[in-house]
Amino acid sequence: MYYPSLVTTTSIFSALSVLFTVIFSVALYVLFSYSLYVIVKKREMPNPWLAWIPIVNMYCVGKITGDIKIFNLSLTNTEIILPLAFALFIGLKYIPLVGFILSAIGLLVLVIAFHKLYENFDPENAFLLTIITAILPVLAAPVILFVYRNR
Numbered sequence: 454m455y456y457p458s459l460v461t462t463t464s465i466f467s468a469l470s471v472l473f474t475v476i477f478s479v480a481l482y483v484l485f486s487y488s489l490y491v492i493v494k495k496r497e498m499p500n501p502w503l504a505w506i507p508i509v510n511m512y513c514v515g516k517i518t519g520d521i522k523i524f525n526l527s528l529t530n531t532e533i534i535l536p537l538a539f540a541l542f543i544g545l546k547y548i549p550l551v552g553f554i555l556s557a558i559g560l561l562v563l564v565i566a567f568h569k570l571y572e573n574f575d576p577e578n579a580f581l582l583t584i585i586t587a588i589l590p591v592l593a594a595p596v597i598l599f600v601y602r603n604r
Contacts (some may be wrong), residue, residue, distance in 0.1 A: 478591075482507075485595035488602040489513050495603070508543075511535040511563075518569040523562065531566060538562040560587075567594065574601035 493513050504513045515532035528534055532569035541559030545552035568583040575582065586593045 481591060481595045484599050486510060486554055488595065489597035491602040492517065492598070508536050508539055511539045514566060514570060517573070518566050521562075521565050521569050528562070533565055534562065538566075563590075571597065571601075574604045 458552075486505045489510055489565040490501050493501040493504055493516070496517065498513070498516055503511075504510045512532045512535065515530075515535040515582060518531055518535075520529050521531055522528070536561040541555050542563060545559075546556035564583060564587045567586050568579055571582040571586075582597055586597065
């Protein structure tokens with residue numbers, strides 16, 4: 454049987470959900486980029502406009518955090534490592550096994566970098582903020598940075 458009203462209703466609902474997702478994603482991206490831009494500008498670092506470019510904005514996070522330590526490994530040049538870690542996390546997660554492992558390593562580096570970033574703003578709550586960011590990275594990081602942008 455064919456139900457034209459059901460097909461129409463489903464199509465409208467699907468289109469509205471896609472539209473809502475796109476608007477929500479763009480809003481979160483703007484919130485993250487604006488917050489990072491304000492932080493970089495406040496610290497009088499060069500090229501604050503880099504905060505608006507996807508993946509390259511991790512360069513700004515790396516400049517703010519400086520060197521990070523993962524277990525016994527000390528990572529220098531985090532302004533170069535974090536964009537690569539972000540690209541690994543986003544780009545390779547759907548490749549079986551090797552891609553998953555490299556994506557997990559990229560995520561680990563990003564979470565530790567954000568922990569160090571949060572320690573700059575709120576040392577007492579940095580661990581909790583890091584856990585929230587690890588669970589809900591797309592939602593938590595923009596909101597947390599927006600809250601702490603003026604510190």
